[in-house]
Amino acid sequence: MEDITKILFGLFLMFAAAKGMGELFERVKQPAVVGEILAGILLGPFVFNLVEPSHFYNVLAEIGVIILLFTVGLQTGVDELLLVGKTSLIVAILGVVFPFIFGYLYAQIISHKTVEAMFVGTAMVATSVGITARVLADLRILDAKVSKVILGAAVFDDIIGLIVLAIVTGLGKGAISYLKIGLVVFEAVAFVLFLIFIGKRVVPFVAPGLGTFKTRNAPFSLAILLCLGLSLVASYIDLAAIVGAFMAGMVLSGLNIEFRLSLKAESLYDFLVPFFFVVMGMHVDLSVFTQANIIGAALLLTLFAILGKLLGCGLGALSLGMGQASIVGVGMVPRGEVGMIIASIGLSMGAIGADLYSVVIFMVVATTILTPPVLRRMILKSDALKRVGEEMAEKAGAPE
Amino acid sequence: MEDITKILFGLFLMFAAAKGMGELFERVKQPAVVGEILAGILLGPFVFNLVEPSHFYNVLAEIGVIILLFTVGLQTGVDELLLVGKTSLIVAILGVVFPFIFGYLYAQIISHKTVEAMFVGTAMVATSVGITARVLADLRILDAKVSKVILGAAVFDDIIGLIVLAIVTGLGKGAISYLKIGLVVFEAVAFVLFLIFIGKRVVPFVAPGLGTFKTRNAPFSLAILLCLGLSLVASYIDLAAIVGAFMAGMVLSGLNIEFRLSLKAESLYDFLVPFFFVVMGMHVDLSVFTQANIIGAALLLTLFAILGKLLGCGLGALSLGMGQASIVGVGMVPRGEVGMIIASIGLSMGAIGADLYSVVIFMVVATTILTPPVLRRMILKSDALKRVGEEMAEKAGAPE
Numbered sequence: 001m002e003d004i005t006k007i008l009f010g011l012f013l014m015f016a017a018a019k020g021m022g023e024l025f026e027r028v029k030q031p032a033v034v035g036e037i038l039a040g041i042l043l044g045p046f047v048f049n050l051v052e053p054s055h056f057y058n059v060l061a062e063i064g065v066i067i068l069l070f071t072v073g074l075q076t077g078v079d080e081l082l083l084v085g086k087t088s089l090i091v092a093i094l095g096v097v098f099p100f101i102f103g104y105l106y107a108q109i110i111s112h113k114t115v116e117a118m119f120v121g122t123a124m125v126a127t128s129v130g131i132t133a134r135v136l137a138d139l140r141i142l143d144a145k146v147s148k149v150i151l152g153a154a155v156f157d158d159i160i161g162l163i164v165l166a167i168v169t170g171l172g173k174g175a176i177s178y179l180k181i182g183l184v185v186f187e188a189v190a191f192v193l194f195l196i197f198i199g200k201r202v203v204p205f206v207a208p209g210l211g212t213f214k215t216r217n218a219p220f221s222l223a224i225l226l227c228l229g230l231s232l233v234a235s236y237i238d239l240a241a242i243v244g245a246f247m248a249g250m251v252l253s254g255l256n257i258e259f260r261l262s263l264k265a266e267s268l269y270d271f272l273v274p275f276f277f278v279v280m281g282m283h284v285d286l287s288v289f290t291q292a293n294i295i296g297a298a299l300l301l302t303l304f305a306i307l308g309k310l311l312g313c314g315l316g317a318l319s320l321g322m323g324q325a326s327i328v329g330v331g332m333v334p335r336g337e338v339g340m341i342i343a344s345i346g347l348s349m350g351a352i353g354a355d356l357y358s359v360v361i362f363m364v365v366a367t368t369i370l371t372p373p374v375l376r377r378m379i380l381k382s383d384a385l386k387r388v389g390e391e392m393a394e395k396a397g398a399p400e
Numbered sequence: 401m402e403d404i405t406k407i408l409f410g411l412f413l414m415f416a417a418a419k420g421m422g423e424l425f426e427r428v429k430q431p432a433v434v435g436e437i438l439a440g441i442l443l444g445p446f447v448f449n450l451v452e453p454s455h456f457y458n459v460l461a462e463i464g465v466i467i468l469l470f471t472v473g474l475q476t477g478v479d480e481l482l483l484v485g486k487t488s489l490i491v492a493i494l495g496v497v498f499p500f501i502f503g504y505l506y507a508q509i510i511s512h513k514t515v516e517a518m519f520v521g522t523a524m525v526a527t528s529v530g531i532t533a534r535v536l537a538d539l540r541i542l543d544a545k546v547s548k549v550i551l552g553a554a555v556f557d558d559i560i561g562l563i564v565l566a567i568v569t570g571l572g573k574g575a576i577s578y579l580k581i582g583l584v585v586f587e588a589v590a591f592v593l594f595l596i597f598i599g600k601r602v603v604p605f606v607a608p609g610l611g612t613f614k615t616r617n618a619p620f621s622l623a624i625l626l627c628l629g630l631s632l633v634a635s636y637i638d639l640a641a642i643v644g645a646f647m648a649g650m651v652l653s654g655l656n657i658e659f660r661l662s663l664k665a666e667s668l669y670d671f672l673v674p675f676f677f678v679v680m681g682m683h684v685d686l687s688v689f690t691q692a693n694i695i696g697a698a699l700l701l702t703l704f705a706i707l708g709k710l711l712g713c714g715l716g717a718l719s720l721g722m723g724q725a726s727i728v729g730v731g732m733v734p735r736g737e738v739g740m741i742i743a744s745i746g747l748s749m750g751a752i753g754a755d756l757y758s759v760v761i762f763m764v765v766a767t768t769i770l771t772p773p774v775l776r777r778m779i780l781k782s783d784a785l786k787r788v789g790e791e792m793a794e795k796a797g798a799p800e
Contacts, residue, residue: 003459004459004462004635004641005632005635005636005641007459008628008631008632008635008641009632009636011463011628012625012628012629012632015621015624015625015628016625016629019615019618019621019622019625022615023613023614023615023618026614026615027614032615055455055456056455056456056459059403059404059407059456060460062404063411138616213423214423214426214427215419215422215423215426215432216538216670217666217667217670218419218423220667220670221415221419221670222419224415224670224671225412225415225416225419228408228411228412228415229412229416231408232405232408232409232411232412235404235405235408236405236409241404241405241408264666264667265667266617266664266667267617267620267664267665267666267667267668268667268668268671270616270617270620270621270624271624271668
């Protein structure tokens with residue numbers, strides 16, 4: 001019973017701090033999500049040390065980001081995503097190539113070994129779509145074309161990142177299994193294509209049957225079940241669970257209005273999503289920022305990380321025009337837990353040293369916290385996007 | 401990453417089994433909650449052993465039952481509860497006295513030691529309000545007077561159970577600290593009275609301010625925050641966390657319609673509550689049922705457990721008339737995790753033996769699974785209650 005008291009204490013503080021800081025940030029016209037991450041930093045071991053990171057909070061955070069991407073998926077139609085598919089794919093590919101080269105160059109400049117350079121390059125590749133998706137959702141512009149391009153690119157990005165990771169860990173171990181890499185690629189591509197097919201053909205066909213269940217709110221429960229199931233499959237084939245959650249939302253997007261799925265998911269979102277960002281903040285290792293000798297290197301890598309996505313993804317999205325392309329570029333800048341995970345794999349394999357690890361962590365934190373305010377400002381300056389947001393806000397307000 | 405795959409696997413199976421069995425049970429006109437418990441038994445270690453019980457699932461289940469009681473509290477006004485307060489108190493007191501005496505007598509009949517008899521008596525005392533609240537909520541009769549009496553009695557029951565436990569563990573250790581018992585009683589009573597005061601005086605006063613927040617869905621987030629906070633306080637003063645959650649809901653019940661709190665809490669309910677019942681099922685130790693030599697004793701204790709609450713609580717609620725009084729009596733029959741906890745405290749203190757422990761577990765499981773179908777049938781046979789349910793179902797259906 002003491003254990004549950006302790007966990008409730010943590011949950012209460014985390015939720016209170018997230019909502020309090022979020023409110024504060026919104027009042028000074030900054031994104032709530034940055035407030036939530038800062039709340040986590042404040043509660044975490046490096047500042048007030050009020051909440052001890054725990055396995056339970058980590059898993060709850062993972063469920064939070066699954067719900068976030070599921071909700072985002074619900075508002076992203078399969079057809080609309082296919083429509084921007086080519087642009088997204090180019091954005092994703094260039095958004096992998098440029099940062100990888102930049103990361104590789106950086107490590108060469110600082111004169112690290114080649115294998116270290118490969119790992120830094122890989123850690124530069126993975127976009128943390130949670131941050132950007134949250135900003136897009138808060139500004140209610142998930143319906144805009146630029147949002148679809150970013151979200152589509154994030155899915156491709158995850159698949160490509162997975163391939164790069166398979167190759168680099170192969171290199172790190174001194175041997176590449178082409179069979180394994182082929183299998184990884186095949187599984188990921190088959191998963192996404194299969195779901196797009198299901199979304200277009202099967203879902204509209206079974207939809208009328210959803211009303212025949214006796215369970216209260218059966219369509220919503222089935223939607224959650226699909227979300228959990230596809231997150232599981234994605235996680236099982238070593239894709240991020242959130243890719244599965246996003247695909248589940250997308251598959252069901254055609255039923256969103258009929259069964260009010262987004263609206264029903266909103267309370268789950270409000271309850272669970274803040275834990276993801278608070279926990280992300282709690283894991284930020286602030287001691288990295290006190291090592292004066294690495295600050296210079298860290299700032300340089302951060303600059304490279306920003307330029308890599310900005311140039312790569314921006315170029316990939318040039319067909320949308322300069323203004324929108326730069327929004328896509330900025331939207332792809334944040335690196336998240338995937339960058340950290342790759343860095344820690346490298347560390348545990350002995351492929352990169354502790355100093356380089358700290359530099360990568362610095363880059364991840366900096367890109368994550370810097371992006372939302374910039375992205376928010378750019379979106380609000382675009383008249384077309386602002387209009388989409390206002391229309392959606394009105395629509396969302398209507399059934400309230 | 402493998403860890404999250406495993407947890408997602410468990411969550412998916414648990415949710416699928418809960419909803420599947422729930423649907424099946426509703427189709428044969430049985431309560432969904434029994435289906436969910438059976439789903440847990442099937443998935444658990446004693447049947448198919450598909451999901452390993454884990455710390456994460458246990459805490460998630462606890463959050464589930466917190467949400468359940470919070471939702472129930474939202475539909476229970478402070479004034480209405482005070483109106484039935486006297487009846488509830490009598491129901492609670494007689495519902496403690498009768499089962500305690502019956503449990504004590506049972507242990508004396510089977511010729512156990514006095515300290516064993518005391519523990520069995522205590523394990524007989526605590527009502528598992530989750531089961532009954534779920535049946536009442538599913539049939540949408542939380543608004544009926546009989547529901548208020550049961551819920552009020554459950555709160556008192558928890559306080560009295562706490563006092564009895566403090567006394568009996570004191571006896572088990574060979575020394576009673578009157579100071580400690582006094583403190584326990586004072587904290588619990590002060591907590592409940594303070595919240596009733598807050599609910600009546602403070603909440604209506606601060607309510608207009610709730611609209612001034614910038615955060616999306618701020619009133620709902622604040623409601624969740626209060627729920628977490630009061631669950632924490634209740635857990636901290638050794639009351640069950642769910643008493644705090646129920647009180648939080650009750651305190652906010654006056655704002656329920658204005659801010660659509662119940663409606664917004666519904667998806668949290670649909671997602672989280674099933675995990676509570678599935679996990680409850682997973683913890684059922686089926687091996688108890690295979691020990692032929694204790695089945696007779698177990699059936700006798702179960703009979704005493706049912707009669708104790710039926711007579712005690714029924715007598716306490718006689719002012720409602722025989723029909724309603726018997727519904728109150730049946731509604732208070734299920735024992736839950738509290739009974740199990742008391743038995744395991746007794747076991748770990750060496751105050752009761754393994755055979756008696758098994759008998760108590762049998763009684764808890766049997767009363768938990770037998771009650772919902774009987775309660776459901778009695779409610780549906782009562783024309784007045786059936787009408788309340790139909791009216792509420794219509795109201796709930798309207799905003800859909």
